[in-house]
Amino acid sequence: xxxxxxxxxxxxxxxxxxxxxxxxxxxxxxxxxxxxxxxxxxxxxxxxxxxxxxxxxxxxxxxxxxxxxxxxxxxxxxxxxxxxxxxxxxxxxxxxxxxxxxxxxxxxxxxxxxxxxxxxxxxxxxxxxxxxxxxxxxxxxxxxxxxxxxxxxxxxxxxxxxxxxxxxxxxxxxxxxxxxxxxxxxxxxxxxxxxxxxxxxxxxxxxxxxxxxxxxxxxxxxxxxxxxxxxxxxxxxxxxxxxxxxxxxxxxxxxxxxxxxxxxxxxxxxxxxxxxxxxxxxxxxxxxxxxxxxxxxxxxxxxxxxxxxxxxxxxxxxxxxxxxxxxxxxxxxxxxxxxxxxxxxxxxxxxxxxxxxxxxxxxxxxxxxxxxxxxxxxxxxxxxxxxxxxxxxxxxxxxxxxxxxxxxxxxxxxxxxxxxxxxxxxxxxxxxxxxxxxxxxxxxxxxxxxxxxxxxxxxxxxxxxxxxxxxx
Numbered sequence: 001x002x003x004x005x006x007x008x009x010x011x012x013x014x015x016x017x018x019x020x021x022x023x024x025x026x027x028x029x030x031x032x033x034x035x036x037x038x039x040x041x042x043x044x045x046x047x048x049x050x051x052x053x054x055x056x057x058x059x060x061x062x063x064x065x066x067x068x069x070x071x072x073x074x075x076x077x078x079x080x081x082x083x084x085x086x087x088x089x090x091x092x093x094x095x096x097x098x099x100x101x102x103x104x105x106x107x108x109x110x111x112x113x114x115x116x117x118x119x120x121x122x123x124x125x126x127x128x129x130x131x132x133x134x135x136x137x138x139x140x141x142x143x144x145x146x147x148x149x150x151x152x153x154x155x156x157x158x159x160x161x162x163x164x165x166x167x168x169x170x171x172x173x174x175x176x177x178x179x180x181x182x183x184x185x186x187x188x189x190x191x192x193x194x195x196x197x198x199x200x201x202x203x204x205x206x207x208x209x210x211x212x213x214x215x216x217x218x219x220x221x222x223x224x225x226x227x228x229x230x231x232x233x234x235x236x237x238x239x240x241x242x243x244x245x246x247x248x249x250x251x252x253x254x255x256x257x258x259x260x261x262x263x264x265x266x267x268x269x270x271x272x273x274x275x276x277x278x279x280x281x282x283x284x285x286x287x288x289x290x291x292x293x294x295x296x297x298x299x300x301x302x303x304x305x306x307x308x309x310x311x312x313x314x315x316x317x318x319x320x321x322x323x324x325x326x327x328x329x330x331x332x333x334x335x336x337x338x339x340x341x342x343x344x345x346x347x348x349x350x351x352x353x354x355x356x357x358x359x360x361x362x363x364x365x366x367x368x369x370x371x372x373x374x375x376x377x378x379x380x381x382x383x384x385x386x387x388x389x390x391x392x393x394x395x396x397x398x399x400x401x402x403x404x405x406x407x408x409x410x411x412x413x414x415x416x417x418x419x420x421x422x423x424x425x426x427x428x429x430x431x432x433x434x435x436x437x438x439x440x441x442x443x444x445x446x447x448x449x450x451x452x453x454x455x456x457x458x459x460x461x462x463x464x465x466x467x468x469x470x471x472x
Contacts, residue, residue, distance in 0.1 A: 004258065004265045009224035012262040013203050018254045021051045025250075029058035039067055045075055045311045050257035053309035057253060057301060065301070072304035072332045075311045079403060083384045083416045084376055085314070085336040086369070087136040087174070088129055091345045092117050092156055096142030098178075098215030102201075102246060102279060105142040107215065115345035116147060119159050126160050128348040130168025132340050132369045133427035135385040135419065137170055138197065143178035143216060150184045153177060157191045167426045167468055171387035174239070178217065179226035185233025194390045195272050196230045197239035198223075202247040203255025211246060227259070231267045236396025238263070239316070241275030244302070245293045253302060260310055269397045273314040273336065274306060280320050280362050300329050307333025312403045319343075319365040326365060327379065340369035370429050377435040382443060384416035385423055388471035410449055411472040414456040417443055418470050421460045 002014035028034050038052050048056070056068055093116035096105040104112050117125065129137065137160065141148050153175070160170050175188060176197040188196065202208050205220050212218045227238045240259055242252040256274065264270040279293065294302070306315060317326055317334045319341040326337060342348050343363060367375070373383045388411060389399055402408040417440050424436040440460065447453040452472065459470035 004262045006262075007225065007228060007266070009221040010205065013224060013255050013258055015205065017258070018203070018251055021054050021254050022250055024051060025054035025058040028055050030061055031055075032061065032064070035059050035061070035064050039064070039071055039308075042308045043071060043074070045078060047311055048309045050254050050261060050309075053257055053305050054250070054254050056305045056308065057250065068301070068304050068308065069332060072307040075307055076331065076333050076335070079311055079408075080314075080335045081382070081413060082380060083335070083382045083412060084330065085136070085384045085386065086134065086339055086373070087138055087336060088132075088134045088338055088341055088369075089138045089140050089176075089318075089343065090122075090125060090129065090160075091140045091343060091347070092122070092153070093141045093144070093148045094345050095144040095147040096215075097144050098142075098217040099213045100201075100215075100217065101211050101213070102243065117156075117346060119155060121346060121349075122156055122159050123163055125346065125348045126163045126170060127165045127168070130163070130165050130170065131427070133168075133373075133385065133423045134340075134369065135170060136172045136174070136194070136387055138174040138176055138338075140176050141178075145216075150180065150187060154187055154191050157188075157193065161192065167422070169469075171469075172390050176239075179223045180229075182229045182233045185230045185235055189234040193235070194387070195237040195239045196227075196235045197241070197273070197275070198226050198230075199241040199243055199275065199277070200224060200252075200255070200259070201243045202252050203242065203259070204247045204251050207247045224259075227263060227271075228266065231263070236267075236269060237272035237390075237399070239273035239275060240271040241273075241277060241316075243277050243279055244299070245279030249294050249298065249302065253305075257306075257309055260313070269400050270310060271313055272395075272399070273316050274310065275316040275318070276303060276306070277318060277320050280364070296325055296328065299325065300332060303329045303334060304332040312400055319363045322364045323367065323375070330379070330381065337372070339372035340367070341365075370427070370432055373423065373428065374432040374435060377432065377439055380439075382413075382416045382439060383420055383423070383436075384412075385419035386412065386415040386471070388415045391471065410452055413443070414447060414452055415471050417456060418459055418463070421463050422468055425463055 001011055002017035003011045006012050038056060042048055094105045095114055095116055097107050099108060100106050157173050160173055172194040174195040174197055175193045208220050217223060230238050242256055260270040314335045315333045316336040317329060318338045341363060376383045420436055421440060424433045444457060
């Protein structure tokens, strides 16, 4: 039985509904009249259902696919403009009691270097990140209730928010930790987290249980229902995602959209972000284990159809992907990317020797943050270090209502320019600074509200005199 308002995982992520959807999409994939109707309706930026989106994903008529790409680009521009939000992951611990077959942190891996940062080591890592220019972090840990309890995570968040180094400060801490209790989600909310992120990995229950043979993560229902508990605990910004390559991508694409519809139906607001990682090589992982990998062309199509189906939701792409792949999907819907990332515990202060590998996966885009910022500026984007919505309480349904009405641009555009100016003043190379100042001058002229433009200009000038942290 399929019921998007149900609180039971196998009912709001119904296998029967997904199978019916995939069959329907296959049967109608080149129904030109249907596809054109869906694209025309999606142009109103109200989104599409999981079944409608599945039809677009199946469609392989070249001219219709090209229309999808153009529409995705138009929707991305309408809601996010040319702003790209920057962040970095911070790995606190790789101790883990789970047996995930695709992750080197799995408990049976006896030769990975196990590490956990002390609070003093966290300070050093965060200062290194601040010295790059980062303002937004995503905390990552393995699941180990004894070595890495919720109290450790809460203490770490407090430590991070308390570090002020030169002009640096981490202003938003997102958290990607294992599914937990409503009580613990309340504690995370009280600690001031931004978004709670949890990847489903795959929505196909038999595959999920095979991939997670041991440990707490084996419980499909507990994991899949985690976002509901997080929202019950007061966290109104949650981030979903699947790990493409573990299972057939079409199945997980539909499941992902069904999860978003469930959250919207039950809590009044869908996911704040959707991540689209692909399986990457990693220590003690059999590369032949996963044969469901997707091509760059399919990956780009997934991003485009997601942008059409959930127009208000941020889409995140990490350094798992190459520079070329990231460039291809930026204009199709991606709104957040990482830069200068390290996926090992303690990797920002001192890159670890290869024989002491503690990384979760191989990074494909190994450029520095300044290199990534320079590249984005060259492509015509505004690298944004903004955290204003979180700090001004524009989260959950309040953020979504502003986004859907188009009013959020009056905050996001000038905030992006002001935080870019901060980066240019404090961290940028000379070439990046030159390019960035030119972008700021150009983009200030595009602010349509005269009062907002005047205030932004004034604050940007004040930054040259040493002042920091302005926001709308």
